[in-house]
Amino acid sequence: xxxxxxxxxxxxxxxxxxxxxxxxxxxxxxxxxxxxxxxxxxxxxxxxxxxxxxxxxxxxxxxxxxxxxxxxxxxxxxxxxxxxxxxxxxxxxxxxxxxxxxxxxxxxxxxxxxxxxxxxxxxxxxxxxxxxxxxxxxxxxxxxxxxxxxxxxxxxxxxxxxxxxxxxxxxxxxxxxxxxxxxxxxxxxxxxxxxxxxxxxxxxx
Numbered sequence: 001x002x003x004x005x006x007x008x009x010x011x012x013x014x015x016x017x018x019x020x021x022x023x024x025x026x027x028x029x030x031x032x033x034x035x036x037x038x039x040x041x042x043x044x045x046x047x048x049x050x051x052x053x054x055x056x057x058x059x060x061x062x063x064x065x066x067x068x069x070x071x072x073x074x075x076x077x078x079x080x081x082x083x084x085x086x087x088x089x090x091x092x093x094x095x096x097x098x099x100x101x102x103x104x105x106x107x108x109x110x111x112x113x114x115x116x117x118x119x120x121x122x123x124x125x126x127x128x129x130x131x132x133x134x135x136x137x138x139x140x141x142x143x144x145x146x147x148x149x150x151x152x153x154x155x156x157x158x159x160x161x162x163x164x165x166x167x168x169x170x171x172x173x174x175x176x177x178x179x180x181x182x183x184x185x186x187x188x189x190x191x192x193x194x195x196x197x198x199x200x201x202x203x204x205x
Contacts, residue, residue: 047100092124103132128156
């Protein structure tokens with residue numbers, strides 16, 4: 001009899017999300033979901049608008065390094081600009097459609113952030129960031145990430161970037177606008193959402 005893979009082995013070897021159907025048998029409150037994530041910090045856990053749990057392993061070291069460099073550039077601009085607040089990949093948000101998502105990097109205006117009660121700021125803030133980034137790792141499927149970027153836009157984001165390192169392409173998402181695809185760009189402009197921000201892709205590819 002062949003040994004059965006544990007959930008951890010499946011996530012690490014196959015690098016595909018495990019999707020758990022929860023409803024209608026079990027429906028976690030926002031507080032319970034937050035505590036569930038705190039108890040399972042070794043996993044990356046998101047919740048869809050339909051209540052499904054999507055569990056993935058931590059990212060590979062190379063992708064983590066590229067995400068670090070991306071967040072570093074966004075953080076430097078955020079400090080200089082002073083009009084908003086930035087977030088790294090460990091931050092969770094509850095979107096208006098009920099989904100709990102954790103983009104690889106995000107930013108929102110201070111005006112939007114300051115409207116959130118302090119007790120909610122310490123958990124998964126009930127808000128969609130103004131700007132989000134998802135970085136595709138070599139083994140990630142493209143379509144789920146494209147769906148996620150569109151979900152952010154549908155829930156209030158003004159600008160979203162899907163950086164596909166595998167094909168050296170960037171998909172740019174904006175409200176009520178056709179998705180733009182750039183081939184091997186050297187830089188990305190933050191447009192009017194992040195005025196003056198220019199992401200250098202040299203160390204991210």
